[in-house]
Amino acid sequence: MGSSEIPAGAVKCLDKGFIRLVDSMGGDAAIVQAARVSYGKGTTKVSRDRALIRYLMRHHHSTPFEMVELKFHAKMPIFVARQWVRHRTANINEYSLRYSEAVDDFYIPRPEDVHFQSTVNKQGREVIEVPTELREKTVAYFEEMSQRSFAMYNELNEAGIARELARAVLPVNIYTQWYWKNDLHNTFHFLRLRMDQHAQYEIRVYAEAMASMVKEVAPIAFEAFEDYILNGMYFSRLDQEIFSQNLPERVIDDLHEDAIYRIVAGLNANKPREENELYDLYKKEGGQDSEADFSIKRIAAPESAGNIFEMRELKEKLKMI
Numbered sequence: 001m002g003s004s005e006i007p008a009g010a011v012k013c014l015d016k017g018f019i020r021l022v023d024s025m026g027g028d029a030a031i032v033q034a035a036r037v038s039y040g041k042g043t044t045k046v047s048r049d050r051a052l053i054r055y056l057m058r059h060h061h062s063t064p065f066e067m068v069e070l071k072f073h074a075k076m077p078i079f080v081a082r083q084w085v086r087h088r089t090a091n092i093n094e095y096s097l098r099y100s101e102a103v104d105d106f107y108i109p110r111p112e113d114v115h116f117q118s119t120v121n122k123q124g125r126e127v128i129e130v131p132t133e134l135r136e137k138t139v140a141y142f143e144e145m146s147q148r149s150f151a152m153y154n155e156l157n158e159a160g161i162a163r164e165l166a167r168a169v170l171p172v173n174i175y176t177q178w179y180w181k182n183d184l185h186n187t188f189h190f191l192r193l194r195m196d197q198h199a200q201y202e203i204r205v206y207a208e209a210m211a212s213m214v215k216e217v218a219p220i221a222f223e224a225f226e227d228y229i230l231n232g233m234y235f236s237r238l239d240q241e242i243f244s245q246n247l248p249e250r251v252i253d254d255l256h257e258d259a260i261y262r263i264v265a266g267l268n269a270n271k272p273r274e275e276n277e278l279y280d281l282y283k284k285e286g287g288q289d290s291e292a293d294f295s296i297k298r299i300a301a302p303e304s305a306g307n308i309f310e311m312r313e314l315k316e317k318l319k320m321i
């Protein structure tokens, strides 16, 4: 049933959908340029640009990321579009069923994507296996309902009923298409929410495909997004109280030492120093280990350099626990 043609450059999503990047403006350089409010090309030193972008992401300085624009063409079931459209900062232009006739493209889930309702998450699916017979029945219902509703739609259309009304007999698994344009900051916000394991599988597929395209446009910003937002973790005041009540002090001390050790290794990677100078540097950063222990750690993991700014921030955070 229906057409499943995928335009050139698009990533196939679900059974008949796709997403493709139509156009983009700017990239990592545009973020750096805006952050420095410069009119030139920005700095040529990639390592400095990378550090700046990562700093901006870490500290939620979001407006430079708004300088990058992305325009996508996507085809998705209407129930996916309903979730997608909640992201209000985008500019959208959608295929209209008032003007054009519907195409018989319906989303039919694969049997392996049929799951039980989760008992712990009202919005989720259970991992327990659904018996084959029930999976097949579910898929068959999707097919039957899609075919029947499309036949009714055609009948009403042929009888001259207005398309804007006739379309209302079509179910939400019918595919629609749109152009969706957004800036990078709000696209990251979309990706954070829709790549999350709590997001519905069917929209996650699109978010993951979109992410691969965003990564091409702004690789450094995307890496920072992955490190600090997508795979970052937020601790509430209550979480922190639990940490401070239950984490033995030695664990905090070890983390503190590790952060300092990584700062020293980072400084050394930027500008190599003599071995005795390194221990002085370590003490200056607040390190408590003896010189012998410090040497053992250096021999064990000489290359474990951290981002110096990030590790200094971690040091400050650890003090608060």
Ligand SMILES: Cc1cc2nc3c(=O)[nH]c(=O)nc-3n(C[C@H](O)[C@H](O)[C@H](O)COP(=O)(O)OP(=O)(O)OC[C@H]3O[C@@H](n4cnc5c(N)ncnc54)[C@H](O)[C@@H]3O)c2cc1C
Binding pocket: 086, 087, 088, 089, 090, 123, 186, 189, 193, 194, 198, 199, 200
């Ligand atoms: C797992 C999951 C479950 C969900 N469940 C439900 C549900 O059960 N019911 C439901 O209705 N929705 C649900 N949603 C949708 C959700 O509530 C948001 O509408 C959607 O994720 C868009 O988020 P947003 O408003 O932050 O994004 P956007 O609309 O893209 O906005 C981005 C940011 O801009 C700002 N902003 C944009 N517009 C305004 C405005 N008018 N006023 C003030 N600030 C604005 C806000 O800071 C916002 O965070 C769910 C979303 C997810 C990811």
